[in-house]
Amino acid sequence: MSWEADLDRLVSERGSALVAYAYLLVGDMASAEDLVQDALVRTYSRRRTEEITWVEAYVRRTILHTYLDGYRARTRFAAVTPLVATPDAVDDDVAAAGDRADVARALTVLSPRERACVVLRFYDDLTLPEIGLRLGVSPGAVKRYLSDARHRLEPLLGPQPGLGTEDVATITRGGAR
Amino acid sequence: MSPDLTRALHDAVDTGPDDSPFSVDALTGRIRRRRTVRAASRGGVAVGAAGAVALGAVWMGGRAPSSALPAARPDAAQGTCGSPVAAFPPATGSPVTLLPGTSDPFASVGALAPGESAARLTGRTFVGQVAVALSPEQSFNASAVAQGETEAALQQLQAALALARRQAAAGRPTLDAQGIAELEGRVARAGEANADASAVLQIVGPDAIYRRDLQLLLAHGSTVVAVGGHENDDGEMFVQGETALRTLELGLQGCDESGDLPPGTYDLYVAYDTDSAGGAEADRIPEDRALAGPWTVDLLAAEPQPTGLPSEFPTDELPLAGGRLVSAERLSPSPTSGWRVVVEVDGDDALRQSVELLALPGHDTTRTVEQAVDGATATTSLEGSIAGWDVTIAAELTEAGDQSITYTFVPTTR
CATH class of the missing domain: 2.60.40 (Immunoglobulin-like)
Structure with missing residues (x-):
């Protein structure tokens, strides 16, 4: 099968899911679609057709890195601006109802890294060390991001015991050498 | 009842509409252009290399063709030549990227x-x-504080100072008097920075x-x-x-x-x-x-110097990066004027090789000297002088993946 056919099949079968995944990260539909398209261009410009079996996972990973790269670039050049811009209103087409709408809306209060950690933990089902590896940060940092996310999300969503991070040993900040 | 995050996120992603969210046609065009450029570059390498052999061209800068690989030595020590x-x-999560x-x-x-x-x-x-x-502890121990995070920096430094004072009072000092004085100074500076919320401050301690x-x-x-x-x-x-x-x-x-x-x-x-x-x-x-x-x-296969240069071009004085010649022309009709030469190149290290071949003094080739992005084209350029010539090298890269080096050689006053 040609790469064009692979791409067509991926977009038609999983395109909406990829956009929805990106939407969890960026919080607005236009940016989510741009993010997915950029990730697909990067993926298919280099990939061979026989690797189709893991292409969707690879695209999701590229989406995450492209999103965080943009976050890094913004913070590098605009260090004095607020790190968390309030996204546009949640798109009604995606956040259709109930819990999904509540969660999608609540995620917009998180910082980019907190949001990435929540998505990797609860959608990608990664462990804390795996999230750290994916983001290039320590498991301790992941634990902090998730803990901060819990403090921000619980006032909006109610108790979130799943955001507890007791499975990772705490590193004492400022410990003696 | 609180929503379950796992279920809500999977619902949000996996239960969306089945139709394509955007047209694949435009996307296919973007990808095809990038793939075509890459394929053309690789093909050009092979053709250029074959022609170069016939003309007796030399490989300069790039790796000399070789087919040898070090032999496997299953019993060799970890991380040494030929070792497995x-x-x-097995790594179980790495802090290294x-x-x-x-x-x-x-x-x-x-x-x-x-x-x-x-x-x-x-x-x-x-x-x-x-x-x-780094873990927060390692980061703290390295005494580096990131830009802009003045409030967090202040709290971190205050905590560190309090800890150091407690340890000293308990007879288990981790910082001597000078170290504590330096830390007090950093706390003071962080406090000043924190007073100005718009300040961008980098505080790096002596032990960073x-x-x-x-x-x-x-x-x-x-x-x-x-x-x-x-x-x-x-x-x-x-x-x-x-x-x-x-x-x-x-x-x-x-x-x-x-x-x-x-x-x-x-x-x-x-x-x-x-x-x-x-x-x-x-x-x-x-x-x-x-x-x-x-x-x-x-x-990638090493490329020879471009062929087809005008006979009066001083190839011995001005070695060029391997690649395909796009153009080579005088800066003016005068036979003593300089040259502008454009070479289509491949590989991420083309600019680095161009500088090394010309032995431009004073340039750290691992660094970008000047970079500008204009739409879908980025140009990285640097200037220097070698015997008899002022040289400007501009590496141009398009978003589609085209890469070229433009040389401008202007003769210095002789």
């Missing part, structure tokens, strides 16, 4: 995920930046040093064929916030001194000490070392 990658214990060492401004600036391409090279050296994620014993390994199959990045190295890394950074180089020659490695796709690993305190090479024990990666490194 499997000599390292690789940042692209490319000059491609369109490339990702974030950490490369394992399996991603780290570089496509025609030259003899890989340059990459290794990043180590973090060491990690890092080593680059290039493997073909499962065998280590090149080793680099650790010789005469004290392991010192630059600390920024919760990340420690270090630029490492790896020579692309076989570690058995068999010559330049042949073209192909290789796996790049970073070997590191799992004991973050570091330690001398002599103290290493295999169980304390682990591997991050792999990332892919494509070694």
